[in-house]
Amino acid sequence: MEDNFKLGTEVDLKESLTTKWQAPSNIALVKYWGKHGVQLPANPSISFTLDACRTITSVHARKGSHSFSIRYEGVEKPEFAPKIKAYFERISSYCPWINNYYFEIDTQNTFPHSSGIASSASSMAALSACVMDFESTLTGNALDYHKMSFLARLGSGSACRSLQGEAVLWGEHNDTDGSSNLYGIDQSELLHPVFQHFQDTILLVDKGEKVVSSTVGHDLMNNHAYARARFEQAHENLTTLKKALKAGDLKTFIKITESEALTLHAMMMTSHPYFILMKPNTLSIIEEIWAFRKNTDVPVCFTLDAGANVHMLYPSEHKMSVDQLIHNKLAKYCQNSHYICDQIGTGAKKC
Numbered sequence: 001m002e003d004n005f006k007l008g009t010e011v012d013l014k015e016s017l018t019t020k021w022q023a024p025s026n027i028a029l030v031k032y033w034g035k036h037g038v039q040l041p042a043n044p045s046i047s048f049t050l051d052a053c054r055t056i057t058s059v060h061a062r063k064g065s066h067s068f069s070i071r072y073e074g075v076e077k078p079e080f081a082p083k084i085k086a087y088f089e090r091i092s093s094y095c096p097w098i099n100n101y102y103f104e105i106d107t108q109n110t111f112p113h114s115s116g117i118a119s120s121a122s123s124m125a126a127l128s129a130c131v132m133d134f135e136s137t138l139t140g141n142a143l144d145y146h147k148m149s150f151l152a153r154l155g156s157g158s159a160c161r162s163l164q165g166e167a168v169l170w171g172e173h174n175d176t177d178g179s180s181n182l183y184g185i186d187q188s189e190l191l192h193p194v195f196q197h198f199q200d201t202i203l204l205v206d207k208g209e210k211v212v213s214s215t216v217g218h219d220l221m222n223n224h225a226y227a228r229a230r231f232e233q234a235h236e237n238l239t240t241l242k243k244a245l246k247a248g249d250l251k252t253f254i255k256i257t258e259s260e261a262l263t264l265h266a267m268m269m270t271s272h273p274y275f276i277l278m279k280p281n282t283l284s285i286i287e288e289i290w291a292f293r294k295n296t297d298v299p300v301c302f303t304l305d306a307g308a309n310v311h312m313l314y315p316s317e318h319k320m321s322v323d324q325l326i327h328n329k330l331a332k333y334c335q336n337s338h339y340i341c342d343q344i345g346t347g348a349k350k351c
């Protein structure tokens with residue numbers, strides 16, 4: 001199956017190629033946590049694509065022996081090189097033409113580097129979009145978004161959900177035709193109008209580096225006492241969540257989304273070694289959200305990544321009352337009162 005993504009045709013190499021793409025981050029509703037083989041997920045996941053939090057990457061390719069340089073905001077970043085080197089090695093059998101090019105990569109994020117927001121999804125998605133744009137130029141074929149997502153997955157699992165569509169599902173799932181462990185599929189057509197312009201306000205509780213790298217985190221699921229039950233549960237939650245997304249059933253959406261966030265953290269608390277990635281302020285925010293929802297009936301809920309920051313999800317029509325909640329009660333729990341207002345977006349775009 002992977003072999004389908006190997007470029008079969010010879011390409012007409014050009015002297016140089018240039019392109020620039022931007023790709024957003026995404027927030028998982030049903031979480032990917034656990035992997036095997038070469039970046040294959042232990043369970044299927046689904047995410048909302050974000051809009052404001054993006055990586056913008058320009059690449060200049062020159063014909064010559066394969067290597068690359070990487071700059072972030074105009075400054076050479078040798079510390080980013082190992083991940084990109086591994087990425088090029090992994091994709092080279094699928095895009096053999098890359099071995100004839102030197103790549104100058106220039107990248108920047110629209111969100112602060114030290115915000116505790118992982119940039120691996122948006123950066124690997126943006127780079128994969130650039131690679132596939134070059135491949136399309138060299139072959140004359142149309143842009144292949146499945147292969148773009150396939151390549152992004154080889155850079156970082158969650159990156160495969162940042163290319164196309166407002167909601168993206170990744171991983172084989174019995175109730176989803178066309179689902180694959182190899183790439184994400186666009187599930188935008190699932191979304192009931194209530195999810196249009198859905199808001200994600202990211203409350204920055206801790207802007208530090210991740211306590212647990214994603215590689216270590218995913219590894220924790222190997223030999224985890226609850227792994228099997230967790231992977232089965234993700235399949236069931238995905239089935240239930242898809243129905244809720246289609247029906248506009250916010251009550252079920254909230255139930256599954258919050259439970260998935262807490263389960264992700266429960267997995268980390270019950271692994272060996274064990275980690276608590278929430279901070280006291282994370283819990284204070286969760287309690288405030290629950291109290292606000294109970295008192296006002298505003299359908300706002302939270303989700304978490306593998307860190308202390310809180311993503312608040314809610315329909316855009318409630319933006320004003322949630323803004324007040326943030327201003328009056330939640331901003332004080334954020335580092336330097338910082339938070340980022342984001343919303344559902346559509347995926348990668350050429351600049």
Ligand code: 2P0
Nearest residue numbers: 028031032156157158214215305306
């Ligand atoms: C997710 N996370 O579904 C889950 C939930 C974090 C919490 O995917 O090792 O950076 O590069 O495949 O994608 C973070 O892990 O991991 C992640 P790699 P990735 O979004």
